[in-house]
Amino acid sequence: MLDLAIILPTLDERENIAPLVDRLDAVLGDIAWEAIFVDDNSADGTAEAARELARTDSRVRVIQRIGRRGLASAVIEGACATAAPYIAVMDADHQHDPALLPNMFKTVRSGSADVVVASRFLAGGTAAGLSSERREKGSRLANALARRLTRTELSDPMSGYFLLETQRVRDLAPRLAGIGFKILLDILSVAPEPLRVAEVPLQFGERRAGKSKLDRAVAFEFLVGLYERYLGQIVPTRFMLFSTVGALGVGVHMGVLALLLLLLGSGFALGQAVATFTAMTFNFWLNNWLTYRDQRLKGTAQLLRGWIGFCLTCSVGALANIALASWLEANGLFWALAALAGIVIGAVWNYALSSRFVWGR
Numbered sequence: 001m002l003d004l005a006i007i008l009p010t011l012d013e014r015e016n017i018a019p020l021v022d023r024l025d026a027v028l029g030d031i032a033w034e035a036i037f038v039d040d041n042s043a044d045g046t047a048e049a050a051r052e053l054a055r056t057d058s059r060v061r062v063i064q065r066i067g068r069r070g071l072a073s074a075v076i077e078g079a080c081a082t083a084a085p086y087i088a089v090m091d092a093d094h095q096h097d098p099a100l101l102p103n104m105f106k107t108v109r110s111g112s113a114d115v116v117v118a119s120r121f122l123a124g125g126t127a128a129g130l131s132s133e134r135r136e137k138g139s140r141l142a143n144a145l146a147r148r149l150t151r152t153e154l155s156d157p158m159s160g161y162f163l164l165e166t167q168r169v170r171d172l173a174p175r176l177a178g179i180g181f182k183i184l185l186d187i188l189s190v191a192p193e194p195l196r197v198a199e200v201p202l203q204f205g206e207r208r209a210g211k212s213k214l215d216r217a218v219a220f221e222f223l224v225g226l227y228e229r230y231l232g233q234i235v236p237t238r239f240m241l242f243s244t245v246g247a248l249g250v251g252v253h254m255g256v257l258a259l260l261l262l263l264l265g266s267g268f269a270l271g272q273a274v275a276t277f278t279a280m281t282f283n284f285w286l287n288n289w290l291t292y293r294d295q296r297l298k299g300t301a302q303l304l305r306g307w308i309g310f311c312l313t314c315s316v317g318a319l320a321n322i323a324l325a326s327w328l329e330a331n332g333l334f335w336a337l338a339a340l341a342g343i344v345i346g347a348v349w350n351y352a353l354s355s356r357f358v359w360g361r
């Protein structure tokens with residue numbers, strides 16, 4: 001009878017996984033467990049290495065995802081793939097000590113808590129593994145905000161190490177954003193009733209091999225998460241990012257145009273054409289990097305095809321923009337409002353088409 005599934009999201013963790021399975025085996029005793037590696041097609045061959053383990057150990061399972069990214073969605077997918085009534089989510093890089101699992105498991109199974117979280121900030125825990133002081137500070141600040149969202153007194157709501165009933169995650173899955181890495185925060189904040197939480201101290205260790213994937217993304221993902229939570233219902237997060245990038249593109253356009261006209265003395269039509277292409281290229285690059293960071297296009301062929309697609313989309317969007325704005329203006333609408341309406345229509349059009357045809361969702 002399967003009791004517990006350990007969900008292990010992985011991105012380039014090849015060297016870490018075999019020793020981790022050994023450590024799980026050593027501490028889990030009479031708990032019937034399976035380990036599910038949810039790998040986002042790591043370039044270092046993590047999925048192959050995990051399958052190699054799975055051939056000789058039926059407790060090891062592998063989900064290899066192609067063309068998708070993200071810690072949170074990997075966790076949700078792992079939870080949907082197991083028959084075990086309980087799941088533990090942990091990092092595959094040995095920063096989370098598997099020795100805590102039996103106790104965490106007992107606490108949840110006995111019903112004395114809905115979720116057990118291994119906390120770096122509880123007395124007896126340490127955050128030594130947080131590589132920089134800046135990150136530690138950021139982490140504390142984010143925690144204070146997060147406690148309000150989760151309606152709990154958790155000392156470490158951003159922890160990536162926790163255990164709960166599998167069904168709970170599956171039930172909440174349709175409401176989970178699945179974006180970014182703060183999956184525990186999401187689970188706690190979308191639960192209809194505040195969940196009963198318990199904490200165990202975690203001595204957050206050093207990662208064994210490889211490097212952190214979150215360093216650069218951490219702050220950004222957190223801001224995106226806050227936006228998603230408070231305003232995401234009104235203007236969808238991705239559209240908001242797309243529009244922000246678009247607004248920056250207008251700045252780029254003006255800068256380039258001014259440069260060409262004023263410094264290089266080019267004609268207006270040529271300047272406008274060059275500025276338009278520069279801005280479209282800039283927008284394509286920034287959207288690929290930010291707005292669609294979880295489904296980023298990579299490699300020359302993909303990037304080239306994406307860039308051409310994006311420029312085509314934008315050209316059609318610009319036509320729609322001009323057509324609508326001129327029509328409205330001709331029918332007596334104040335010019336600035338007409339222009340604004342054109343811009344909004346163009347942006348919605350560009351967004352709808354490029355999210356479908358350039359970044360393919």
Ligand code: GDD
Pocket residue numbers: 008009010011012013038039040069070071074090091092093095139158159160161181182207211212213214215
């Ligand atoms: N499938 C998948 N997809 N796995 C990922 C992805 C992804 O996009 N990004 C990271 N992972 C995996 C890593 O391979 C590792 O097993 C685990 O998720 C944690 O990633 P790290 O890159 O080691 O994160 P960290 O140590 O910097 O961050 C830790 O602390 C954060 C709070 O400060 C983690 O425990 C986070 O969960 C935690 O929120």
Ligand code: MN
Pocket residue numbers: 091093095207212
């Ligand atoms: Mn780590």
